[in-house]
Each structure stands twice: as structure tokens, then as C-alpha cells.
Amino acid sequence: MGAPCPSSDPGGVPLWAYDRKMGYREERVAKNEATSRVINEGVEAAYESDPEDAFLFFICECGLEQCDRTVRITKAVYERVRSDPRQFVIFRDHLIPDVEQVVSDGDTFLIVAKREGTPAEVAIQEDPRT
């Protein structure tokens, strides 16, 4: 008895994994994340006068289409994320390992960076600060 083929069992596979059209899916993920980033820039701007160690709720910058999570991080952490256009902050369960790699592991959030290739390129192109 060999191990069952993992692709024959859809149990537990997140929705995004069903679309295996390479390039397209990764680009869509990157676009979703870029949109979240624009919204979060607005969040930070709205609390501009708050101290660096103030906690704010930012929306999760993952690539999942149905995501409605927020992450609670300080402005200082958010600034660290934004210091590199390839970096995003996400709710910790929303990592897409073949598109993102973990840079920093918080309690409830992860700071991730786009892997080289399409995701990183789209992330840099869509950076609201460039």
C-alpha cells in the first residue's frame, strides 16, 4: 500500500490552491495584497499624530480573496513592513508559502516577503510609495 496521492484528496486544501494556472494566480494574489496595502496606508495616515508604539488595526495583506481579517500591530511595526516594497503583514494563518516567505513572526501576525519573480515584481510596481 503506497501513500494516497495528495492531489486526489481535496480535504483541507484552501480555495486558492485549486487554481493552478501558473503566473495568473500569483499575479492575482499580488494584486490583492497591493490593494490591501493602499487601504492600510490610509489607516496609518488617519492616525498620523499617534505615537509610534500605538497599536492600530490594519487589514490583512494576504492574497486570499475572501479575507476579512485585521492585524493589530504598532505603527513602528507597520513602518518596518513598508520599508521594503516586497513586504506585507498578514494574519498568521494566511501564509501562501509558494508565493511568500516569512521575514518576521509576531504573535498573531507574520511579516512576509514576496518570493522572486512575478509576485515581487507586481509588489514593487504597485507600491503606493514609489
Ligand SMILES: [Zn+2]
Ligand atoms: Zn488574510
